[in-house]
Amino acid sequence: xxxxxxxxxxxxxxxxxxxxxxxxxxxKGLPPALAPLRAGxxxxxxxxxxxxRQTGHVDRLNRALNRLGPTYVKFGQTLATRPDVVxxxxxxxxxxxxxxxxxxxxxxxxxxLAAALEGKAAELTELSAPIAAxxxxxxxxxxxxxxxxxxxxxxxxxxxxxVQARFMADIESFYAAAxxxxxxxxxxxxxxxxxxxxxxxxxxxxxxxLRLEAAAISExxxxxxxxxxxxxxxxxxxxxxxxxxxxxxxxxxxxxxxxALDRAGVxxxxxxxxxxxxxxxxxxxxxFFHADMHPGNLFxxxxxxxxxxxxxxxxxxxxxQERRFLADILFGFITRDYRLVAERHFDIGYVRKDQSxxxxxxxxxxxxxxxxxRTAADISMARVLGQLFAITDLFDMQTRPELVLLQKSMVxxxxxxxxxxxxxxxxxxxxxxxxxWLRRQAGPVGQIETLGTHFKTxxxxxxxxxxxxxxxxxxxxxxxxxxxxxxxxxxxWSVIALMAIAGATLLAVLWRVLxxxx
Numbered sequence: 442x443x444x445x446x447x448x449x450x451x452x453x454x455x456x457x458x459x460x461x462x463x464x465x466x467x468x469k470g471l472p473p474a475l476a477p478l479r480a481g482x483x484x485x486x487x488x489x490x491x492x493x494r495q496t497g498h499v500d501r502l503n504r505a506l507n508r509l510g511p512t513y514v515k516f517g518q519t520l521a522t523r524p525d526v527v528x529x530x531x532x533x534x535x536x537x538x539x540x541x542x543x544x545x546x547x548x549x550x551x552x553x554l555a556a557a558l559e560g561k562a563a564e565l566t567e568l569s570a571p572i573a574a575x576x577x578x579x580x581x582x583x584x585x586x587x588x589x590x591x592x593x594x595x596x597x598x599x600x601x602x603x604v605q606a607r608f609m610a611d612i613e614s615f616y617a618a619a620x621x622x623x624x625x626x627x628x629x630x631x632x633x634x635x636x637x638x639x640x641x642x643x644x645x646x647x648x649x650x651l652r653l654e655a656a657a658i659s660e661x662x663x664x665x666x667x668x669x670x671x672x673x674x675x676x677x678x679x680x681x682x683x684x685x686x687x688x689x690x691x692x693x694x695x696x697x698x699x700x701a702l703d704r705a706g707v708x709x710x711x712x713x714x715x716x717x718x719x720x721x722x723x724x725x726x727x728x729f730f731h732a733d734m735h736p737g738n739l740f741x742x743x744x745x746x747x748x749x750x751x752x753x754x755x756x757x758x759x760x761x762q763e764r765r766f767l768a769d770i771l772f773g774f775i776t777r778d779y780r781l782v783a784e785r786h787f788d789i790g791y792v793r794k795d796q797s798x799x800x801x802x803x804x805x806x807x808x809x810x811x812x813x814x815r816t817a818a819d820i821s822m823a824r825v826l827g828q829l830f831a832i833t834d835l836f837d838m839q840t841r842p843e844l845v846l847l848q849k850s851m852v853x854x855x856x857x858x859x860x861x862x863x864x865x866x867x868x869x870x871x872x873x874x875x876x877x878w879l880r881r882q883a884g885p886v887g888q889i890e891t892l893g894t895h896f897k898t899x900x901x902x903x904x905x906x907x908x909x910x911x912x913x914x915x916x917x918x919x920x921x922x923x924x925x926x927x928x929x930x931x932x933x934w935s936v937i938a939l940m941a942i943a944g945a946t947l948l949a950v951l952w953r954v955l956x957x958x959x
Contacts, residue, residue, distance in 0.1 A: 446617040449610060453509050458485035460505040503534045507542060507576075511604060512611035512645065514542070514576035518735045519853060544571035544579045545601050553599055557682035564588070565597060565680065565687070575737065577604055577648060577754060582690065585677060593689070595677060596751070598651060600684040605649050612642050631833075636842040644732070644846060648754035651686035657753040658688065664727045671719040672742065672749045693740025693749040696857065705743035712741055713862035714870050716748050720854045721874040724759065724847060725768050732757035732846045734853050736860075757846035762789070765882070767847065771875045775868045777813065779806040791838050804832045813868070 457463070463485045506517040521535035547570060554562040567584040574580075578600045585595045619634035647653050655676045665671055672691065680687035694701045696716075702709055716739070723730040731738075733755040740749040759767070766789045773782035783802035786792045792801055808828055832838075859865050 446610075446613040450614040450617050453513065453614065454485070455488070456505050456509060457502075458488050459490055460502050461489050462502055462505070464489065502531065506535075510607050510611040511576035512608060512615070512641075518576075518733075518737070519849065521735065542574045542576065544574040547571070549602060550581070550599060553602070554597075554685060557685040558680055561679050565595070568597065573737070575752075577601065577608075578651075583687075585680070585687065587679070595680075595687050596674065596690050597680075598654075598686040598688075598752075600649065600651065608645050608649060612638070612645060615641065631837055631839050633840045633842060637840060637845055640842040640845050644755055647756075650683050651754075652681055652683055654686055654752075654754045655681045655688075657756045660729060661723070661727075661731070661753065661756075664723065664729060668719070668722065670715045670747055672747050673753070674751060688751075691740065691749050691751065693742050695736065696739040696741050696748070696861070697736035699861070702741060702743075702861075707741050707743055707746055710862045710864070711746055712748065713858040713865050715746065716861070717854060717858045717865075717867070717870050718874050719748060720850070721771075721871060724757070724850075725764050725874065725878050728759050728761070728764050730757045730847070730850060731755075732850045734850060734857065736857055739857065755846070757850055759844065759847055763844060763847075768875050768879050768882075771868075771871050772879055774809050774812075775872050775875065777809065779803075779809055782809070786838070789841065791841060792836050793839070796836050801836055804835065808832070815866075 463482050503517065506513045517535045521532050550568065551562075554565060558565075564585055564587050565583045566586055569582040571579040572582055578598050581597045581599070583595050583597045584592060586592045615638045616635070619638045622629045622634045655678065658673060658676050661673060662675065665673070674688035674691050677687040677689070694705055694707065696702070696712070699709065702712070716734075720730060720734065731750055731753060733752060734750065738750060738752040740751070741747070742749055766785050769785045770782055773779060773785070779802045780798070782805045783792075783798050786801065787794065787796075787798060808825065812825070855867065858867075858870075
C-alpha cells in the first residue's frame with residue numbers, strides 16, 4: 442500500500458472531523474464491540490471548528506466533500522436523501538452535491554468532443570453552457586444535426602478531465618482504510634470491508650466508461666419497454682465514446698423541487714408510489730436496476746406524472762437467488778412473517794448456521810413491529826439503523842458485498858420517496874410488486890422458469906463430463922504406456938476414481954432434474 446494513500450486518508454479524516462462530519466454520528470446506539478469507533482469519534486470531535494461545537498450547525502460539509510474528491514461526493518449525495526438521519530439543514534446543504542457543483546472549463550469542451558468523436562463531433566451544434574455538473578461529469582444541451590435523419594435536441598454528458606486519476610486515488614485510500622479496519626478492529630471483520638471496497642471499486646471503474654453507461658441504458662430500455670410510469674432517454678450510438686455520451690433530451694421538473702411539482706399539479710403521493718414500485722420492479726423482476734437514484738438524477742413529467750431517470754453510470758445487478766431473497770424479506774415484513782425473514786437471512790448466508798433462527802426472528806420482530814402501520818413521517822430511520830446495527834453485531838451477521846449496491850440504492854430510493862410523501866406507507870406500496878412477483882414464481886410460469894434454470898445448470902455440468910472423461914482417457918493411456926516398466930497401483934486407482942467422478946456427476950445432475958420435475 443502506498444504511503445500516499447494513508448496520507449490522503451489521514452487528510453480526509455482531518456477535513457471531515459474539522460468540518461463537523463463526526464457530529465452527525467450518534468454513539469448511543471453503537472454496540473460495545475465498537476468501543477474503538479466510539480473513542481475515535483470522541484477524539485475526532487476535539488478538532489471540530491469552534492462554530493460547530495458551539496452551535497451544532499454543520500454548514501461547510503458540502504465544500505469539504507467536494508474538495509476531497511468524487512467518491513466522497515457520492516457519499517454526500519446519499520446522505521442528502523436522508524434528512525431523517527443527518528437532519529434537514531445538513532441534507533439541504535449536501536443536496537448541492539447532486540448536480541450543482543462547479544463545472545470544468547468550457548473552453549476544453551470542443552477539444553474533448555473532437556478527440557473523442559472525431560468527425561461526428563461536428564454534428565453536435567449549439568452546445569450550451571453546462572446545465573448540470575456533478576462529481577464525475579457535466580451535461581450540456583445541444584442540437585444534433587446528423588448527416589441522415591432529422592435534427593433533434595440532445596443531452597451531451599462529458600467526463601471531467603482527470604476524474605479517473607482522482608477516483609482511483611480515492612479508492613486507494615478506501616482500500617487503506619479497509620485494510621486497517623480489517624487488521625486492527627476485530628469487530629469489523631464480519632463487515633468484510635475489503636470486499637465491500639472491491640465492489641465499489643468495480644462500480645467506479647464501470648462508471649468511468651460512458652460506453653458502458655450507454656449499454657446500460659439500452660438494456661434497461663429493453664426491460665421496461667412494456668412498462669408505464671418510468672421513462673429513460675435513448676442513446677445516439679454514433680456520438681458515444683469512453684468519455685462522451687449523447688442521449689435524447691428529456692424535459693421534466695426536478696423531483697426535489699416540491700414547490701414546482703405542486704404548482705404543476707403533480708400528485709406527489711402518486712409520484713412517490715410510482716418511484717418506489719418502479720425500483721422494486723427493476724430489482725426483483727429484472728435483476729437490473731439504477732443504483733444512483735438521488736434527486737439530481739430524477740425528474741417528473743408534469744403532463745402525466747411519469748418518473749424520468751437519467752445518469753445510468755452506476756447500475757446494480759442481482760441474480761435470481763438474490764432477487765428471491767429481496768422479495769421474501771419485503772414480503773415477510775409486509776405480512777409480519779418474521780420467521781420467513783429470519784430463515785432467508787440464514788439461507789443466503791447473512792447469518793451463520795450456528796445461530797438460532799428463533800432468536801433472530803425475535804430480533805427482526807423487534808424492528809418490524811414498531812414500523813407497521815406507521816407512515817414515513819413517524820419513523821426515525823436513524824433509530825432503526827442504530828437498532829439494525831446492534832442486531833447485526835449481536836448475531837455476528839456477515840456482509841454480502843454483492844448486495845451493497847442494492848442496499849445503498851434502497852436507502853436512496855426510500856429517502857427520495859419519503860421526501861415526496863411523508864405519509865408514505867412503504868409496506869403497502871411494496872406489496873403489489875412483491876406479492877405479484879412471488880405469486881408468479883409459485884405458479885406454472887415461475888416453475889417453468891425455475892426448471893429452465895436448473896436444466897441450464899444441468900447442461901453446463903453435463904458439458905463438463907466429456908472433459909473429465911477425456912482427462913481420464915489420457916490418464917489411462919499414460920498408465921498403459923508405463924505399465925510395462927512398473928506396476929503403479931496409484932495410477933490405476935486414480936484413473937478409476939476420475940471415471941467414477943465423471944459418472945457420479947452425470948447421475949447427480951439427472952437425479953436433481955428428476956426430483957425438481959417431480
